[in-house]
Amino acid sequence: xxxxxxxxxxxxxxxxxxxxxxxxxxxDHENMFWYRQDPGLGLRLIYFSYDVKMKxxxxxxxxxxxxxxxxxxxxxxxxxxxxxxxxxxxxxSSRPQGIDEQFFGPGTRLTVL
Amino acid sequence: xxxGEEDPQALSIQEGENATxxxxxxxxxxxxxWYRQNxxxxxxxLILIRSNEREKHSGRLRVTLDTSKKSSSLLITASRxxxxxxxxxxxxxxxxxKLIFGQGTTLQVKP
Numbered sequence: 226x227x228x229x230x231x232x233x234x235x236x237x238x239x240x241x242x243x244x245x246x247x248x249x250x251x252x253d254h255e256n257m258f259w260y261r262q263d264p265g266l267g268l269r270l271i272y273f274s275y276d277v278k279m280k281x282x283x284x285x286x287x288x289x290x291x292x293x294x295x296x297x298x299x300x301x302x303x304x305x306x307x308x309x310x311x312x313x314x315x316x317x318s319s320r321p322q323g324i325d326e327q328f329f330g331p332g333t334r335l336t337v338l
Numbered sequence: 339x340x341x342g343e344e345d346p347q348a349l350s351i352q353e354g355e356n357a358t359x360x361x362x363x364x365x366x367x368x369x370x371x372w373y374r375q376n377x378x379x380x381x382x383x384l385i386l387i388r389s390n391e392r393e394k395h396s397g398r399l400r401v402t403l404d405t406s407k408k409s410s411s412l413l414i415t416a417s418r419x420x421x422x423x424x425x426x427x428x429x430x431x432x433x434x435x436k437l438i439f440g441q442g443t444t445l446q447v448k449p
Contacts, residue, residue: 258436267441270437275434275435315380317380325435326371327383327428329380329382332379332380
């Protein structure tokens with residue numbers, strides 16, 4: 226059974242803290258994505274990666290960075306968390322072909338106080 | 339930028355009824371996908387329709403695509419309480435795997 230896992234389901238951090246959100250997939254997928262989901266705004270793409278050590282900005286990259294040192298792992302980093310980064314964060318992966326579905330992790334609900 | 343807009347935002351029906359959700363998008367696409375999300379969980383892929391297809395079925399799901407109107411619809415027949423969830427359309431305009439999601443339709447099926 227294919228799986229995308231995220232390191233935490235719930236996370237509470239303080240303003241200014243550095244936050245790491247980890248995502249691991251066991252499907253040998255080349256593509257990995259980070260989204261944030263907010264009420265009324267749907268899913269917005271933060272960053273994505275098509276290969277190890279490769280990253281591209283999505284629609285809302287400001288305040289975030291990513292790391293992809295291994296094919297199965299894609300990390301989202303909030304360098305200095307702010308309250309407006311309180312959100313649900315979803316990781317996904319897919320095969321390299323363009324026409325394919327994305328497999329999602331369960332999500333991390335991050336609260337920044 | 340949001341590519342897909344979904345209508346209605348919320349839908350409440352009785353078990354056994356059909357549910358129809360619509361999605362409109364702005365640019366040319368290679369394919370359109372529908373996903374389901376149970377409350378507080380990740381998304382699950384339901385069905386993918388390519389730009390050269392007009393209709394696709396999967397179990398109780400029927401998806402149509404009208405590229406001339408830049409719109410798609412998802413029909414769930416004989417709905418069940420377990421179908422209660424949010425449904426999102428997503429478009430792939432670049433054939434790169436990068437998807438743009440709509441804001442979703444929240445479906446409530448009352449037993």
